[in-house]
Amino acid sequence: MSISAELRSGESASQSELQLRLSGVIDESVVDGPGMRYVLFVQGCPHKCPGCHNPQTHDFEGGTLISVEEALERIRATLDSDSLIDGMTISGGEPMSQAAALVPIADEAKARGLDLMIYSGYTYEKLLEMSSEDKAIGHLLEVADKLVDGPFVMAQRDLTLEFRGSRNQRFIDLVKTRKTGKVTPFISDKWDIPL
DSSP: OOHHHHHHTTOOOOTTTOEEEEEEEEEEESSSSSSSEEEEEESOOSOOOTTOSOGGGOOTTOSEEEEHHHHHHHHHHHHHHOTTOOEEEEESSOGGGGHHHHHHHHHHHHHTTOEEEEEESSOHHHHHHHHTTOHHHHHHHHHOSEEEESOOOGGGBOTTSSSOSBTTOEEEEHHHHHHHSSOOBOOOSSSOOOO
């Protein structure tokens, strides 16, 4: 039974039993979201968008399988030694394909006061629909601050967009979206980010 299926059925795997398949990690990035960010690239993607920036993340059997506890130890060691990091980005691959394993990682980021940004090839509306069956997806949407949603579409590719690859993708302020009940684009005085 998959981790997400365990959550759906009411069973829970302990944090030490959860496994995460990673494609890679960047300890310090300024291109995967606003500010200095710790970035996790998960492995496995059902979308397989033509022209994807990270095609090496598509194979669900690729990358490296590690325990969530090991991932947390690595994250804590990096964050404890690097005071410049003010955010975490979870990209991929498709993070929502490993939502249950990412819950403890997202919770760690929020416990440390980090801004949490997630990329997904699913639209926000589809993720809300999916969250009725997969509580881990719902949890990630509740704790994340920002979401870049939608598949990469080569015909809408736009290199002038920050943190997105194609015009159909939205950079969503999840904090404001949860407050207003309407999808709200992320806009910040701190970061010069075009809509």
